[in-house]
């Protein structure tokens with residue numbers, strides 16, 4: 001207790017203290033303070049005279065006892081009051097982790113109206129779910145969807161991707177960057193013809209899981225530009241398609257270097273930066289694709 005402070009104790013202070021569950025032990029510290037003894041527990045605490053006269057003083061020992069009781073009823077242990085907010089305390093959860101919770105929430109837990117979720121345990125659960133699938137949990141979804149998380153393809157290409165947690169648990173997703181699913185799925189080699197606004201015709205050779213969608217949604221920038229798919233050759237997997245496509249480009253570049261079109265010609269019109277040839281090569285491109293189609297049939 002702080003030092004006693006000399007001076008009389010006013011009778012109206014005595015009356016207020018008695019009415020509010022306390023007895024005045026004496027004046028302390030300065031002219032504003034009294035030492036109050038709690039009728040319920042006997043604990044003595046320092047109270048401002050102003051508080052005693054204008055409000056209900058609270059016995060800190062009784063408050064701690066109440067918090068301990070609420071915590072025990074909620075299956076927690078009360079550790080200490082929170083230094084930053086008088087409505088919060090730190091508690092020990094059954095898992096052993098320390099949690100910061102609002103007192104009112106703990107009372108509701110004690111009454112069975114709300115449950116407990118340890119953030120640390122929960123984060124560990126989600127992290128190990130991702131780990132089991134070869135991914136690393138980075139954090140919450142940047143777009144704010146509570147069902148999604150941000151993950152990195154740790155055991156693969158390292159790319160980050162937002163994935164629904166439910167899909168991470170079941171594995172029903174694929175990496176949109178290195179996509180094992182994509183590499184293993186049916187794919188196509190294709191030849192496409194574009195007619196630029198200048199009237200110049202170009203031919204593109206490439207591979208895609210879905211050439212029509214690639215043409216409609218990715219390659220063509222202007223909706224009005226005439227274009228068509230000239231040939232589709234199904235390949236067993238995306239991986240097969242890449243492996244077959246690369247040597248075709250090498251062959252075309254080797255044999256017809258003058259037919260490789262300068263990207264500046266189609267910049268802003270076709271969303272790609274290479275692999276486009278002059279239309280004079282169309283028959284060569286189709287012949288190469290037909291050759292691959294025949295070999296695919298034979299094998």
Ligand SMILES: [Zn+2]
Nearest residue numbers: 038041059062
């Ligand atoms: Zn008390």
Ligand SMILES: [Zn+2]
Nearest residue numbers: 095097118121
């Ligand atoms: Zn925990």
Ligand SMILES: [Zn+2]
Nearest residue numbers: 153157175178
């Ligand atoms: Zn990947």
